[in-house]
Amino acid sequence: MNFIEAIILAIIEGITEYLPISSTGHMIIGSSLMGISELDFTKAFEVNIQFGAILSVVVLYWKRFFQSFEFYKKLLAAFIPAAIIGFILNDFIDQLLESVAVVAIMLVLGxxxxxxxxxxxxxxxSKENITYIEAVQIGLFQCIAMIPGVSRSAATIIGGMFQGxxxxxxAEFSFFLAVPTMFAASAYKLLKGFKTGTLSFSENEIQLLLVGNIVAFIVAMIAIRFFISYLQKYGFKVFGYYRIIVGLIILGLLAAGYDLHVI
Known part of the structure; x- marks a missing residue:
């Protein structure tokens, strides 16, 4: 991976992490199109730059993170389902992440x-607050997003709307829930890699990670501001059309015999 490829992936992460279009799916597609999807460092890079995207939420909404202990308890309640199911199905989820076809199909369905x-x-x-039971139910919606291409943002936003x-x-609760969820998932994969000895970074790779996190942080802040404003005025329809178009293009390329892992 070179710096241009790192910046492109970080821009993809920053734009798509909080929009209902699947960041994981887009990074799988992006890395496949650049021919770097099968590199071990690419997989570690895609996990690591999520920390930059996480930090953007903390910076933008820092006052909310200091408002009350009740806030954290509801976030924890919503986080628990993904923590349990993600731990149990970790290996199966990793296998799904290898499939561009799964991403494309879920983009269309979503x-x-x-x-x-x-x-x-x-x-x-609509209402402003949710109960603990409702928070858990939003967390269950988040578990659906373990299938690549579903979109964690879309699943949790729809889950929140189902709770009123x-x-x-x-959308804002989805952003907040992303902080513990993404941090735990990313930290777990990185620590697992370091512990098993399958993960180590050269000086050049550390520089790539630093640049990637900075770019993801800046782009994610811009994307969050845009998304909240757009969502209130126009809703989800444009994101639906976008997902369907991208998914059908990918399915078309696969049907035509293109191997997206080696393009």
Whole structure:
């Protein structure tokens, strides 16, 4: 991986992490198109730069992270389902991450859902707060996003709307929930790699990781601001169309015989 490829992947991560279009799916597609998806460092890089994206939420919403202990307890309640299921199914999830076809199919299916989700919730009254049980239920929605291409953001936002939250409040709760979820998942994979001796970084790779995290942090801050504003005005439909188009293009390339792992 060179610096241009690292910056491209970091931009993809920053843009897609908090939008309902699947960051994991886009990074799998992006690294495949650049021909670096099978490198061990690429997989570690994609995990590591999530820390930059996490930091963007903490910086943008730092006041919310100091508002009350109740805030943390509800985040913990929502985080527990993914922590348990992710730990149990870790190896199976890693296998799914190797499949561009799975990503493409889930992009299309998720896109179809987003086309109709606004109409489904348009007549529902919204509320500002959720109970602990509702937080756990949002956490269960998050578990669906362990399938690459689903989108953690989309799953948790829809989960929040099912619990009665507005689009804005659902999106912000999704951002907050990303902090413990992404931190735990990323830290677990990195620590596992270091412990087993399968993961180590050269000086050049450390520089790539530093640049990647900085770029992901900056781009994610911009993307979050854009997404909240856009979502309140226009809803999810454009993201649905985008997912369907990208998914169908990838499926078309695969059907035509292109091996996206070696392009």
């Amino acid at each position: 896109g179809v859902i987003l086309l109709f989700i606004d109409k489904f919730f348009e007549k529902r009254a 939250l507005s689009r804005k409040d659902s």
